[in-house]
Amino acid sequence: MLRSNEVLLGQDPPHSNYLEAYRRLRTTVFALRDETPFRSLLITSAAPNEGKSVISMNISLLIAQAGFRVILVDGDFAHPGVHLEWELREAPGITDACLTNMDPEAIIQPTELDTLRVVTAGAAASRGPDLASSPQMPAIMQALAERCDLLIADSAPVLGSAGTLQLARMVDCVVLVARARGNVAPVRRALKLLKDVGRDPRGIIVNDILDQDTPAHSYYYYGSNPKTL
Numbered sequence: 001m002l003r004s005n006e007v008l009l010g011q012d013p014p015h016s017n018y019l020e021a022y023r024r025l026r027t028t029v030f031a032l033r034d035e036t037p038f039r040s041l042l043i044t045s046a047a048p049n050e051g052k053s054v055i056s057m058n059i060s061l062l063i064a065q066a067g068f069r070v071i072l073v074d075g076d077f078a079h080p081g082v083h084l085e086w087e088l089r090e091a092p093g094i095t096d097a098c099l100t101n102m103d104p105e106a107i108i109q110p111t112e113l114d115t116l117r118v119v120t121a122g123a124a125a126s127r128g129p130d131l132a133s134s135p136q137m138p139a140i141m142q143a144l145a146e147r148c149d150l151l152i153a154d155s156a157p158v159l160g161s162a163g164t165l166q167l168a169r170m171v172d173c174v175v176l177v178a179r180a181r182g183n184v185a186p187v188r189r190a191l192k193l194l195k196d197v198g199r200d201p202r203g204i205i206v207n208d209i210l211d212q213d214t215p216a217h218s219y220y221y222y223g224s225n226p227k228t229l
Ligand SMILES: Nc1ncnc2c1ncn2[C@@H]1O[C@H](COP(=O)(O)OP(=O)(O)OP(=O)(O)O)[C@@H](O)[C@H]1O
Pocket: 001, 002, 003, 004, 007, 045, 047, 048, 049, 050, 051, 052, 053, 054, 055, 076, 079, 155, 156, 157, 207, 208, 209, 217, 218, 219
């Protein structure tokens, strides 16, 4: 789980290369969206600890800073953490809305940035994997996507989480995060599973690339052809 102010934008002044890498990632997301429009984006990975949550939060912030209305949904039902990092209330979140037929508006929390709002996993997060298979979850995801320009969902790793594969089916676009210097085999397996549910990722974000000029920092590079792996 996340626990470092250094990697979250908007807290300490970030290293300029780090911020620049995120700006490039934002541009790539916009370019992908121009190519084939999408309103919802799932950020996932094959294995745990690849940097999904850091990337989900940072890219949500940067896209919102560009003036787009963003809703970040914490779809990691195994280790929900967005509310901790941004000091939001844990519930009600998306799982609570599934169980109670709550108005989707009631689960959207504001942040300091007008254009950025957050939906937490909720008090019933442990039931998330089952709720993701309920008819309520896609309806709520749809309702949330209609209330913003871009819904971005953080998630649990694909391998071992059927809930994430279900969430993938509810969004228009999926990207996979993989650490540089990591093992390729699980990434291949995750790509296959996503393909099997009809959600071939549009790209892979390679996290934690070391830059020789900035050894203490890492940055991101977006490769847009996962099929070549
Ligand atoms: N580029 C980076 N440079 C340095 N530290 C990083 C980087 N990306 C992620 N981290 C750190 O790695 C850890 C894992 O990141 P994060 O929680 O975003 O991964 P995750 O894929 O969401 O993990 P999980 O599968 O447990 O949800 C955190 O402590 C985070 O601060």
